[in-house]
Each structure stands twice: as structure tokens, then as C-alpha cells.
Amino acid sequence: GFVSVFVGIESPDLNSLQECHKVQNLKRDLLASVRRIQQTGLEVTGGFIVGFDNDSPSIFKQQIDFIQKSRIITAMVGLLNAPRHTRLYQRLKKEGRLLPHLSGNNTDFTMNFVPKMDYKILIKGYRRLIEGIYSYQPYYQRVKNYLAEKTFVLKRPFRLRLYHLQALLKSIFLLGIKDKGRFYYWKLFFWSLLHRPTSFPQAIIFSIYGYHFRKVLRLR
Structure with missing residues (x-):
């Protein structure tokens, strides 16, 4: 069997979910859905993205609040990038917003396109988001909250x-x-x-x- 599952949550912001065509996340309570999975005994690993055109500077606190409340221990938060042969890449190419370099690592503080949000504000907010979930106090508190509710059943x-x-x-x-x-x-x-x-x-x-x-x- 398995003990964890990856869920591509992407964003708690409805407009950003609409933008990335994550329609399956639009008509549900994302927080309740995560907790429902956790209650089965599975650990949820969550994927999150910032840098959508619809993201405002408030998105960083929204992401922090969601991750802390959801008790997702492993929150994989990255900056939006546009890989080749995707709809996003084609749209940004038409808009003249593509940049030449794609590192392939969406956590290295680089992007391969010009975001709608001011780049310096976006990078500063992204760093604040990472610190807000993985610095000592919030991370250990999230672990404690998760373990306080989880029931561990030893099958052997x-x-x-x-x-x-x-x-x-x-x-x-x-x-x-x-x-x-x-x-x-x-x-x-x-x-x-x-x-x-x-x-x-x-x-x-x-x-x-x-x-x-x-x-x-x-x-x-």
C-alpha cells in the first residue's frame, strides 16, 4: 500500500485556479477536501504555485494561511514558469512576455516570463511565503497540529x-x-x-x- 498522496492544489485563489484551468478545484472546499483525505490516514503532499496573472500581493499570505490550516507538512511551493509546448507558453509568446532562460527548477527564484505583478514584489513575497511555512516556529507548529489529529494504526x-x-x-x-x-x-x-x-x-x-x-x- 501507500501512505501519502500528492495533490496539485496550486492556489487558494479562485481567479488563479480559473486562470490555470484547475476547474476540479473550483467547486469544492479545498481545505475540507484536504482534511478528508488526511482523516483516512494518508499524508497529503501539496503542490502550490504563485505568479499567476491574477495573483495580487495578498496571495502570499493566503498561501501561508491555507498551508498552515490544512496541516500539509510537505508543501511544494514554486514560481510559475512556462514550459515549451504548453498553452501558457504559447499565450505568453503571443504577448511578447517570454524570457530566454528556463532553469527547470521552479524554486530557484527565477521565471522564464515577465509576470503581471512587479517582479521584485513577487520574488520578495515568494521568499516571505517560503519563510512563513518552513521557518522553525510555523513548521514545527504545523507538524504538531497534524500529529495531534492523526491516528496511527500499526498493521504489524x-x-x-x-x-x-x-x-x-x-x-x-x-x-x-x-x-x-x-x-x-x-x-x-x-x-x-x-x-x-x-x-x-x-x-x-x-x-x-x-x-x-x-x-x-x-x-x-
Whole structure:
């Protein structure tokens, strides 16, 4: 079986969803839909995009609020780009808005077209959005909120392996001693151990996820 599912949410803004033809997301409560999936025991990995023509500077806070309320741990937020042979590419080409370089990485703070929103405002807002979901306090709080509601059912007895202990000890060293956010690590560590012991392994895994996200996104 599987334990997680990727959902292309894209945006909580209805006009932006209409713009990208994400019609299946228009006539539903996106937050309730995500929570319904989570209640089945599946972890939702969400895909989000900013930089649509309909996006205003308020979109960054909207995205932060949605991600925090939805308790989506892995939120893959990127800047809109226009790959070749897409309708978006053809439209932007006709409008004379294409730029020559496409990096293929929508999280590297580059775009291959001129956005409607002022570029500096867009990049500044995107960075604020990333910091708003992956900085220590909001990220660890989102993990705690998710674990507080999730029910973990062990289908077979858990067998402690050597690599489990190695991963735990490494997380303690990197996140509990060296990392600047060690206060939040230990807060989640003891909360899960005392109040949600069945979620303790997941708490450590998500803590490691956060370390990875901050390192990749250069938030450390």
C-alpha cells in the first residue's frame, strides 16, 4: 500500500485556479477536501504555485494561511514558469512576455516570463511565503497540529532496527544540538513522546524533513 498522496492544489485563489484551468478545484472546499483525505490516514503532499496573472500581493499570505490550516507538512511551493509546448507558453509568446532562460527548477527564484505583478514584489513575497511555512516556529507548529489529529494504526508489530537508532541519534545531534531551532525540536520531541507516543517516529521523520527543506531553500 501507500501512505501519502500528492495533490496539485496550486492556489487558494479562485481567479488563479480559473486562470490555470484547475476547474476540479473550483467547486469544492479545498481545505475540507484536504482534511478528508488526511482523516483516512494518508499524508497529503501539496503542490502550490504563485505568479499567476491574477495573483495580487495578498496571495502570499493566503498561501501561508491555507498551508498552515490544512496541516500539509510537505508543501511544494514554486514560481510559475512556462514550459515549451504548453498553452501558457504559447499565450505568453503571443504577448511578447517570454524570457530566454528556463532553469527547470521552479524554486530557484527565477521565471522564464515577465509576470503581471512587479517582479521584485513577487520574488520578495515568494521568499516571505517560503519563510512563513518552513521557518522553525510555523513548521514545527504545523507538524504538531497534524500529529495531534492523526491516528496511527500499526498493521504489524514495530521492530526497532539499528538504522532507526542511528537516525534518531543523528537527528538529536544535528537538530537537537547543532541547529538554531533546537528549542522547537525538543519541544516537539517531548510533546510527542509524552502525549502522542505512537506518533513519535513520525515526529522525528518530519523534523528531519524540515531540516532538509530549510537546507534546500537556504533558510538556515
